[in-house]
Amino acid sequence: MGTTQLETVPEPKYWHLKTVLSEALDSEFSVGEILPNERDLAARFGVARATLRQALEQxxxxxRLQRRRGVGTTVAPPRMGVAVGTEQHVWPGAAGDTWQxxxxxxxxxxxxxxAILETAVGEQVHTVRRSRVSQGQPVAAELLYVPESSVPGLPAVDAPSGAARARAxxxxxxxxxxxxxxxxxxxGSARAEDAKELDRLPGAPVLVVTTRFIAEARTAAVSVATYRADTCRLTFGDSGVEIHHGPERHAS
Known part of the structure; x- marks a missing residue:
């Protein structure tokens, strides 16, 4: 890699460096690749390490980047699209659903x-916990609330607890x-429980998607899904939730 010196610019130096680094990520690095250490990067771009850290944090x-303990700073995978306004209606767990x-x-x-379920405050319902992973990284956690009236007579003996009961x-x-x-x-901000599941700090920005499922002219279930805001983006259309790959990145 050659040496690139930053010219005098009216915007903050770290912001201009962020743009230069972003272009380098697209052209020189692949997803999951570890960036050079801060000393080498600062020398390449002719900036102080404090300026470099500001750009990396942004x-x-x-x-665009992920900092992983014991690994270093790596190129993040493409953001996952969270579809809103879609006309496609499917139950959680239907064919093609990638939630676990x-x-x-x-x-x-x-x-x-x-209140959405129209159940009494304090009344217990089936609470299904699901997770979603992309590129080996946790990106979303979901709580699906299902009242007893939507799944009457669910035999406890067949699926007493855990993932088996969730599937039932x-x-x-x-x-x-x-x-x-x-x-x-x-x-929203990640609660302690969500933060632990998503490998983020409590209070980290998240996207909270609440979905009301309607059957027999009533609310049959409510999903509250929490997505990492740094790995997801909103999409509009009828294609459902899918992975968007963005610009192609090449290894150096």
């Missing part, structure tokens, strides 16, 4: 979710005729 916030069920318990949902709830739910779904997206 690129990390934008989801991990657990299912009987818990009382948050009051806001209970999803299978029974798919037996209902899905009439539609409503989705809302908002920016």
């Amino acid at each position: 690129l990390e916030l934008e989801g 069920p991990t657990d299912c318990t009987m818990t009382a949902p948050p009051n806001a979710v209970a 709830v999803l299978r029974r739910l798919q037996g209902l005729s899905l009439e539609g779904q409503e989705r809302a997206v908002e920016l």
Whole structure:
């Protein structure tokens, strides 16, 4: 790699460096590749290490880089598209669903979710926990709240707990005729439990997607999915949630 010196620019030096580094990521590095150490990068671009750290921190916030303990700074995988406004209606767990069920318990949902489900505050419902991984990295965690009335007579003996019971709830739910779904997206902060599952610090920015599933003219289930804001982006259309690969990156 050659040496690139930054010229005098009106914008902050770290911001200009961020742009230069971003272009280098597209042309010289591949996903998962480890960047040179800070000393070498600072020497290449002719900046102080403090300036370099500011640029790297900004690129990390934008989801271009990932800092991994014991590994270093690596090129992040492409952001995952979170589709909103889609006309495609499918139950969680249907064919092609890439979420992985991990657990299912009987818990009382948050009051806001209970209001959507039209269940009494404190009334317990099936709470299915699922996760989603991209490029070997956790990118989203979901809590799916299913009232007893949506999956009546679920035999506990067949699936007493854990992922097996989660799959049993999803299978029974798919037996209902899905009439539609409503989705809302908002920016939030990772709670301690979400942060641990997503490998982020508590308070890190996340996208919270709440989906109401409608069957038999009532709310049959509510999903609250938390996505890492640094690895996901919103998409609009009818293609569902899919992986967007973005610009091709080449190894140096």
